[in-house]
């Protein structure tokens with residue numbers, strides 16, 4: 001386990017407290033510098049905790065705005081909102097995720113048949129391309145489970161435009177090794193780099209930019225294709241309507257169903273005294289090939305969540321399921337006369353697929369699945385239908401509405 005990322009809420013909150021003094025002008029000025037794995041003091045390293053909602057976006061923004069005016073912290077708040085934008089955008093275009101999975105399967109099959117692609121892919125993921133900068137990022141990713149944002153952009157760009165490897169294979173490599181690996185942020189960022197998100201606008205990594213923002217640590221002068229064409233692909237599908245959120249009254253007893261995308265049930269919009277039990281779905285194994293570090297982070301985060309749930313809800317039954325099958329959850333509900341199994345909205349991605357098959361098996365059990373939505377998501381997601389700008393321009397008024405500004 002990377003010692004920088006102990007998978008607990010306490011660790012996430014401690015990291016947040018330590019970072020808050022640096023989240024203002026200092027972050028805006030220095031966040032783009034990738035000083036290497038030995039010095040990450042210019043960024044927060046909060047992403048694995050936000051990814052699993054061991055801490056919430058609202059908590060992060062509240063803490064930062066308690067110490068900085070929005071005028072100083074706007075860059076940091078915007079970056080947090082990029083995460084929200086990607087989540088909301090994918091939520092309204094679930095097909096982009098299923099298309100990604102099909103294209104990935106196809107690219108994997110092609111790589112089996114084409115020894116050039118297979119060799120290029122193996123060299124890339126093992127850090128043996130001969131492009132020293134790229135090879136250093138590949139090794140950093142597999143060794144630490146983290147890459148700086150700028151390095152992620154450079155890496156994806158070199159993968160697609162210089163090494164000419166299929167973008168889906170690169171997105172899959174990231175997803176399997178990043179401790180913050182996220183269906184929305186990762187897939188859509190790769191699409192953005194490729195020029196598929198805003199069609200025709202791709203991100204081109206340039207040696208001079210890499211030299212400058214690594215302060216001379218890395219310099220791939222003459223090694224990159226700096227005048228590539230963007231990838232060609234269809235327009236993204238039109239946005240669908242968001243599923244309307246459901247609600248539970250404070251008069252109903254409930255059992256909570258926790259899954260790895262939101263691991264702070266003690267902060268869900270349900271009355272704690274009505275919680276008769278908590279059921280934890282196993283960390284998602286449905287995405288093949290997750291690294292051992294990712295699996296260990298997720299398993300640790302689930303254990304931490306089970307421990308917190310015991311305390312937060314007055315020690316009701318907490319069940320950690322070994323497989324995502326509902327029999328034990330239904331038995332628990334029946335034992336307490338509970339008819340609703342409540343979760344917060346499970347976003348598009350591997351955990352959604354697991355959740356949907358779990359819910360399908362509830363049919364006829366007398367127990368209904370209810371998905372409530374967090375205020376943060378309800379407030380921002382409706383703006384995430386086109387470009388980021390629509391979210392960005394609504395940040396101040398939305399934070400005000402949420403009581404954060």
Ligand SMILES: Cc1cc2nc3c(=O)[nH]c(=O)nc-3n(C[C@H](O)[C@H](O)[C@H](O)COP(=O)(O)OP(=O)(O)OC[C@H]3O[C@@H](n4cnc5c(N)ncnc54)[C@H](O)[C@@H]3O)c2cc1C
Pocket residue numbers: 031043044045046047048050051079080081082083084086147148149150152153156174175178180181182183185186187189190193
């Ligand atoms: C190709 C590519 C793949 C990426 N894959 C992921 C991923 O799987 N999971 C993931 O969480 N982020 C992903 N990002 C976004 C970003 O690189 C990371 O969130 C960020 O580097 C995490 O480091 P930090 O916590 O120190 O960020 P900070 O700079 O401290 O930012 C604070 C928080 O804001 C959010 N954030 C910051 N930048 C972005 C961004 N560009 N997009 C979305 N959210 C952002 C993160 O939750 C982050 O923890 C990807 C970016 C690229 C270019």
